[in-house]
Amino acid sequence: MTTALVTGANQGLGLETTRRLIAAGHTVYAGMRDLASQGAARELGALPVQLDVTDQDSVDKAIASLPELDVLINNAAIVGPSWSLDDLDVEAMRSAFETNVFGIVRVTQAALPLLRRSHRPVIVNVASGLGFPRALLDPDDDAFTGYMAPYASSKAAVITLTVQYAKSLPQMRINASDPGYTATDLNHNSGHQTVTEGTDATVALALLGPDGPTGQFHDRRGPIGY
Template sequence: MTSPNEQAPVALVTGANQGIGLETARRLAEAGCTVYVGARNPDRGTAAAAQIGARFVALDVTSDESVAAAAAQVEAEAGRLDILVNNAGITGPQVDVHDLTAAGMEEVLATNVVGYVRVIHAFLPLLERAAEPSIVNVTSGLGSLARFHDPSTIESRAGSPLYAASKAAINMLTVRYARRLPGIRINAADPGLTATALSGGMGHSVTDGTDAIIRFALGEDRHLTGHYRDREGDVPW
C-alpha cells in the first residue's frame, strides 16, 4: 500500500483487477499517485492492489450501495479525488444478431453506461474538492460513427451492436458532462484493440492500450476536456 501523501494525486480506477484497468492503476501508482483499485471481487482486487502498491476498494458499478460505500471509504481515507478512471465494462452477449435481446442490452448498459453515471454521481463531491479534477471515461473506437462508416477501419467490420452502442453512449455522456461541468476535465479514451481477456488476447499491449488514458490523466492532454482520443491522437466522432 502506498504511504499517505496529501500532495500526491488521488486516483480511482474501476474494473482495475485485470487488463486495461490494472495497467492504468499500475502506471498511475508508478507516477506517484495514491491509487484505489476498484473491483467487485475482493480477493482479486486485494491481490491486484498489493501487486502494484495501491489500495483496494470494493466497488460494483451496478450497485448504488457498493458505489456509495466506495465513495465513503475514499472520502474517509483521502478526503478528495483528483482522477477518476471509469473503466469497468463488459462485452455482453456475443451471439448472432438474431439472438440479441432486450435483456442483453440492459445487461450491457447497466455496467457500461449506467455504471459510469452512478460512479460519477457518487464521486462528484470528492472530485470537486480537488484542485484540478479529471474524469477519464474508457470508451472504444467501436463507439465512433465515423469509423463505422469508413470501410478501411476494423471498427466498420467488428463488434457487437450492443457493446458498440454502449460505447457511443459513453462518448455522448463525455461531451455533455464536459460542457455542464467546466471545472472538471472530462475526456473519452479509446484503448484500441488491446490484448486482454475482453478481446480474447488480440491486439497491442496493455501498456499501449492505456497510453491515451494516462495522457488525459497526467500527461500532455491533461488540460483538455470534451475530447475523444486514442494513443495516436483524436478519434473522429
C-alpha cells in the first residue's frame, strides 16, 4: 500500500487531492496547520497530522510521526497580502515565499530520508500558471489577468525548484502541477473549474510509476513545455 502526505489538506485542492488518493488505494496523511479543521479529512478516511509548513519544529514533528512515505504532495499555499503593485512591498513578497517556497523546502528536506526508503518515491509540487511567464503574457490564458506579484513570483520559484530537485534526485519522480483557474477560497471561489478538475494534474503525477516523467510541469491536459 502506498503512503502519501498532502500539505494544506483541510480544504480546497488539498482536501480533494486527499479524497482522490484515498479512492486510489493510498493511505493519506492530511497535513494541516490547525487540527480543529480536521473533520472533513477524517471523514474521508485520512489521518490528520498537525503540520505548519512555516514552522520547522512543526514540520519535523509531523514527518517524524510518519511510519513511511512514498508520495509527497506539497500543496499548502497562500495568495499573500498584495493583489496589485499599489500595495506591494517586501513583506508581502516574504509572506508568500515563506509558505509557498520555503515551506516546500522545509517539508521536502525533512521528508527525503523517508522518500529515499520508498520503492517508488514521488513528489508533486502544486504550482500555478501564474508562475509561468508564457501564460502571463498570453491574452487568451486565464493567467493573463493575474497581477498578484508575490503569489505569481513564488509559483515561478516553485516550478524552478521542482526542476532542480528532479535533476538532483533522478531516482524519484518529481514534477510540478498547474491546477488551473479553480474555484477555491484562495480566489474567493471565482474560478471556472471544479476542485476535481483542479486536482487532475496533481493526482495523475502522484500516481506515476518509476518510469514516469520527472522535472516536468503539467496541467490537466498533460505536460506544459518550458
